[in-house]
């Protein structure tokens with residue numbers, strides 16, 4: 001039995017961030033991760049295909065907070081972002097295509113191929129997002145006010161939050177509130193007329209969500225994806241050199257440099273509570289580790305319903321935790337390729353702009369609605385929405401020379417099937433997705449030399465994500481900000497003394513942001 005100042009359950013990127021900040025403050029920290037590697041859903045795995053490095057879950061980054069990169073000196077620990085230009089490519093069945101990216105002139109020309117009106121509106125739409133982002137982004141790294149038991153500090157926090165909204169004025173505030181609560185489709189339909197542009201933008205609104213763009217709340221999911229930057233460029237997504245795991249490894253390396261101890265293959269079985277306060281954790285191998293502070297990076301269901309006895313928690317809190325929705329419909333397919341996809345809309349086997357960014361197989365918003373309709377009734381989409389990336393095009397450390405690694409993030413594959421099991425559906429559904437991609441890039445079937453298919457059930461089993469939900473609980477307004485993980489408990493401090501939640505199940509939610517981990521560390525250290 002060893003004593004530490006703080007124990008972190010789970011070495012996901014957020015848990016590692018908490019560990020690093022605590023270690024820098026001189027605390028003796030122990031991280032216990034159940035898998036054989038750290039990173040959680042932000043990993044690079046080397047044992048999937050021989051000779052390939054695969055970002056098996058998360059695959060692109062933009063959201064990770066720049067303050068954390070600076071504080072933890074992550075570039076010194078090997079973290080580097082690779083930019084992508086163009087950032088997206090949408091091929092169409094009729095042979096046309098749309099590129100979008102950081103270059104305003106290229107966007108004007110590209111969108112202008114479909115609609116002059118949209119080409120002119122696009123920079124104004126981006127400026128609107130930027131305006132709202134400037135108001136909302138500081139909230140990501142702010143402790144949400146307690147609406148149930150407000151202290152004077154909470155009133156001050158609420159006032160501070162309201163101020164940037166007030167500065168937006170009547171119209172701006174209406175825009176911001178619609179962004180927080182409305183359907184993405186209504187907003188996109190108001191701004192644009194060309195279906196290919198709306199379809200491309202709408203995919204961000206449904207990523208990881210069991211929802212269609214016409215449903216309230218999806219505008220926030222879209223917006224959540226624009227509150228980041230790559231190398232100082234706002235709203236731009238990029239690849240982490242060496243795969244997403246290089247980010248987690250850099251955080252772990254920074255934590256270790258300040259004395260944190262990180263153990264893998266260490267599954268926590270129970271959080272030990274004595275006399276109403278946390279005392280440590282018990283591992284599955286029978287060992288116990290003691291500490292007055294335990295921060296859990298596991299999701300709220302795992303933390304409170306699996307690792308704790310109901311008698312250790314207030315009944316109303318536990319009820320609120322049980323009510324959290326984890327519905328999901330995302331499937332991830334990782335492919336080793338012998339050659340690049342040869343798109344009919346822009347032919348070529350040599351690496352070109354069509355291979356560099358995110359490839360959207362989604363011609364319009366109605367396709368997303370139809371794909372969702374299937375999922376609504378418990379069926380994997382007959383024509384799913386595919387988002388593909390080939391990071392090896394800009395990072396030659398990921399695949400043997402001449403070969404490539406491709407990731408396909410696919411909606412909708414509902415966790416709960418009306419008929420059959422995911423073990424029966426896994427390979428037929430993967431075939432369906434490749435057949436669909438093959439309509440746009442006919443060489444894809446023969447190019448695949450290895451494939452890994454991760455259904456929502458696999459994501460739960462492998463990464464510990466309840467219901468396969470990639471965000472540790474869906475990102476609906478009733479599960480965000482002062483309500484995450486439960487109303488009255490959004491300060492990272494949980495109802496048992498010494499217990500904290502430091503993962504995506506707390507504010508500001510899912511994605512590789514690091515903010516939950518950083519905010520939790522500041523709450524523990526009292527350094528907000």
Ligand SMILES: Cc1cc2nc3c(=O)[nH]c(=O)nc-3n(C[C@H](O)[C@H](O)[C@H](O)COP(=O)(O)OP(=O)(O)OC[C@H]3O[C@@H](n4cnc5c(N)ncnc54)[C@H](O)[C@@H]3O)c2cc1C
Nearest residue numbers: 010012013014034040041057058059060268504510511512
């Ligand atoms: C397929 C997929 C694709 C995604 N794509 C992107 C993307 O491209 N960009 C992006 O920004 N976000 C993406 N996301 C979302 C993002 O990856 C996650 O929201 C984020 O990584 C969660 O980080 P976390 O540290 O909060 O939790 P996690 O990464 O879930 O970490 C929790 C850790 O706790 C460990 N753990 C759980 N229970 C125990 C226990 N009992 N004992 C010990 N350890 C335990 C788990 O093994 C895990 O390592 C994706 C997610 C998935 C699944």
